[in-house]
Amino acid sequence: MANETPRFNSRLPYVVACLFGLTLFFLDITYQTFDPLDRIKISSKNFLQSGLNNLKDSFVSVQINFSEKKLLINENKSLKEELSILSVVAQQDIFNTRPSDVSAPHRIINFDTDQYFCCSNHRMFVEKNEKSYQKGFVLNTTGLIGQIIKDHPNSFELILLSDVDHKIPIYNKDYEIYCNAEGSGFERLIICKSSKDVDKELIIGQEFHTSGFGGIFNKDMPVGKAISLIKAEDNEYLISVEIFANPLTDEKVFLFKPT
Amino acid sequence: MSIREIITVYSSMIFAIILDSLLSFKLGSVFFDTNFSYLIFSYWVFAVPEKIRVSQSILIGFLVDLLSNSAIGFHISLYCLFSLIIHAYAYTFRLFSYLQLAIFFGTSASFISALFYLFHHPLHYSYLDIFIYWITSIILWFPVYFGMRRFRQKFFYA
Numbered sequence: 001m002a003n004e005t006p007r008f009n010s011r012l013p014y015v016v017a018c019l020f021g022l023t024l025f026f027l028d029i030t031y032q033t034f035d036p037l038d039r040i041k042i043s044s045k046n047f048l049q050s051g052l053n054n055l056k057d058s059f060v061s062v063q064i065n066f067s068e069k070k071l072l073i074n075e076n077k078s079l080k081e082e083l084s085i086l087s088v089v090a091q092q093d094i095f096n097t098r099p100s101d102v103s104a105p106h107r108i109i110n111f112d113t114d115q116y117f118c119c120s121n122h123r124m125f126v127e128k129n130e131k132s133y134q135k136g137f138v139l140n141t142t143g144l145i146g147q148i149i150k151d152h153p154n155s156f157e158l159i160l161l162s163d164v165d166h167k168i169p170i171y172n173k174d175y176e177i178y179c180n181a182e183g184s185g186f187e188r189l190i191i192c193k194s195s196k197d198v199d200k201e202l203i204i205g206q207e208f209h210t211s212g213f214g215g216i217f218n219k220d221m222p223v224g225k226a227i228s229l230i231k232a233e234d235n236e237y238l239i240s241v242e243i244f245a246n247p248l249t250d251e252k253v254f255l256f257k258p259t
Numbered sequence: 260m261s262i263r264e265i266i267t268v269y270s271s272m273i274f275a276i277i278l279d280s281l282l283s284f285k286l287g288s289v290f291f292d293t294n295f296s297y298l299i300f301s302y303w304v305f306a307v308p309e310k311i312r313v314s315q316s317i318l319i320g321f322l323v324d325l326l327s328n329s330a331i332g333f334h335i336s337l338y339c340l341f342s343l344i345i346h347a348y349a350y351t352f353r354l355f356s357y358l359q360l361a362i363f364f365g366t367s368a369s370f371i372s373a374l375f376y377l378f379h380h381p382l383h384y385s386y387l388d389i390f391i392y393w394i395t396s397i398i399l400w401f402p403v404y405f406g407m408r409r410f411r412q413k414f415f416y417a
Contacts, residue, residue: 014343021336
C-alpha cells in the first residue's frame with residue numbers, strides 16, 4: 001500500500017508548541033522549576049543501580065557460603081577494608097582524623113563520565129551505609145576529590161572539586177597565597193584567583209593545601225599543584241591548579257567528618 | 260497512530276537515547292558525541308510526516324529532555340521547529356539525493372548539539388567539537404536512514 005501523501009496544514013500549532021517549549025526551557029534554566037522531576041529521576045536511577053549492585057553482591061556471597069574458606073574470605077575482606085581506610089588517612093596526612101570520623105568505603109553507584117569529560121557538572125552518587133555523614137569531605141586512594149552536597153533517599157550526591165559550582169579554600173605555604181579556588185568545569189582543574197603579585201616561574205609547580213577555612217575540609221590536606229598563571233583584569237592573577245586526586249581510579253570512596 | 264506504531268517509534272527513540280549515552284567518549288582534547296535521538300526523530304518525521312505531527316514532536320522532545328541531561332523544554336522547542344521545517348519541505352525532500360539528505364539532517368543535528376553546549380555548558384563550547392559533530396552526524400545519517408527504513412518496513416507497517 002502506498003504511503004499517504006503528506007499534507008501540510010498550518011504552521012500555527014508548531015509555532016505555539018515552540019513557544020511552549022521555550023517557556024518550559026526558560027523556567028527550568030532560570031528558576032529550576034523542574035528540579036523535583038530531576039530529583040525523582042536521580043533517585044530512581046540510583047535505586048535501580050543500587051538494586052543491581054546488591055543482586056550482584058548476593059550472588060557473590062552465595063558463592064562464598066559454599067566455599068570451604070568462608071571465614072578466611074570474610075576476614076580478608078574486612079582486613080582489606082580497614083587497611084584501605086588507614087592508608088587513605090595516612091596518605092592524606094590528616095593528623096586530626098580519628099578512625100571514628102571515617103566511614104566505611106562507600107561504593108560509587110552513578111558517575112556520569114560523559115558529563116565529567118564534556119561538561120561542567122562533575123557529580124558522583126555513592127551508596128549510603130550504616131555509618132554515614134551528611135556533611136564532610138570525600139577521598140579516594142589517590143586523594144581529596146570533593147565533598148557531600150545532597151542527601152538523597154538512597155544515596156549521597158558528591159560534588160567534585162572541578163565542578164563549576166564548587167569552591168574550596170586553599171593556600172600555598174611558601175608564598176602565603178590564600179584563595180577560594182573555583183572548579184573550572186574541566187577534569188582535575190581548579191582556578192585560584194589571587195591579588196598577590198607572584199612570579200610565574202616560581203609559582204608553577206608549587207603545591208596547594210586546604211587552608212581549613214569553611215568548616216568542611218581539614219587543614220593542610222594536599223589538593224594540587226600550580227600549572228599555569230595568567231594575569232587577569234583588575235590586577236588579579238588566575239592560578240590553574242591541577243588536582244592530585246583522580247576520581248576515575250576507584251570504585252569506592254571514603255567520607256570524612258570534618259574535625 | 261496505532262499502538263503498534265507508537266511502540267515502534269518510541270522504542271526506537273529510547274534505543275537512540277541509550278546509544279547516545281553509550282557512544283560518547285573523549286580522545287585527547289576532543290569529545291566525540293553523537294545525536295542519534297535527533298537523527299532517528301527526524302527520520303520518522305521525514306518518512307511518515309502524516310503520523311509524526313506537533314503532538315508527537317512535543318512528546319518525543321519531552322522524552323529526550325527527561326532521559327538526557329538537558330533542561331526541560333530544550334528538545335521540545337527544537338524538535339517542534341525542525342518538525343515544522345521537515346513538514347514544510349516534505350515534497351522537496353523527496354527529490355533530494357541521499358547525500359543532500361545527509362547534509363541537511365547532519366547539519367541540523369550538529370546545530371542542536373551546538374545549541375545544547377551553548378546553553379548548558381558554555382565553557383565547553385568548542386568549534387572543533389562542533390565541526391566533528393557535523394562530520395559525524397552526516398556520516399551517521401546513512402546507517403540511520405537505511406537501518407531505520409528496514410526497521411520501519413519490518414515493524415511499522417506489519
